[in-house]
Amino acid sequence: MLEIRFHGRGxxxxxxxxxxxxxxxxxxxxxxxxxxxxxxxxxxxxxxxxLRIDDKQIYQKDQIYNPDCVVLFNSFSRTKDFISGxxxxxxxxxxxxxxxxxxxxxxxxxxATVDANEIALKHEIGTQTAPIVNTVMLGAVAKILGVxxxxxxxAIREKFTGERNYLGALxxxxxxxxxx
Numbered sequence: 506m507l508e509i510r511f512h513g514r515g516x517x518x519x520x521x522x523x524x525x526x527x528x529x530x531x532x533x534x535x536x537x538x539x540x541x542x543x544x545x546x547x548x549x550x551x552x553x554x555x556l557r558i559d560d561k562q563i564y565q566k567d568q569i570y571n572p573d574c575v576v577l578f579n580s581f582s583r584t585k586d587f588i589s590g591x592x593x594x595x596x597x598x599x600x601x602x603x604x605x606x607x608x609x610x611x612x613x614x615x616x617a618t619v620d621a622n623e624i625a626l627k628h629e630i631g632t633q634t635a636p637i638v639n640t641v642m643l644g645a646v647a648k649i650l651g652v653x654x655x656x657x658x659x660a661i662r663e664k665f666t667g668e669r670n671y672l673g674a675l676x677x678x679x680x681x682x683x684x685x
Contacts (some may be wrong), residue, residue: 513578518639523554529660605684644677
């Protein structure tokens, strides 16, 4: 079983992003379980989402404490707080213009980075002051974790009309940088 924990802020599309990735994996014939975790709905409030993926039915229902992958929808100043429990050699995928090597002090993890804010702004996903990075981050996640771009494209197009979300995901898929 592969377990992923997503962290972000209200308005970045964390919950919708997790849902889209779950649908993409369903298209691939995987079993998935996802759940959001947030307090009052307001822009900027902390948001988490959990996703389990397996080839067989999933019965576990608790939160994910020791994920195989952590996805950060923004570079938090206290990144260590958000990566607690990440398995050694697990993936840390960060929305950041920095190179993966700049995060090596965080632990024995494989790191991938993509400047999702820049890509979202380029494709006019969200606004200049509040880019919505969910589909962009999913492009990076798909590349790093080996999710089919066709499945992701189908799931994105089921959720959103127009091409900008898919084009943002595709650009992130092509531009994500990794250390592992």
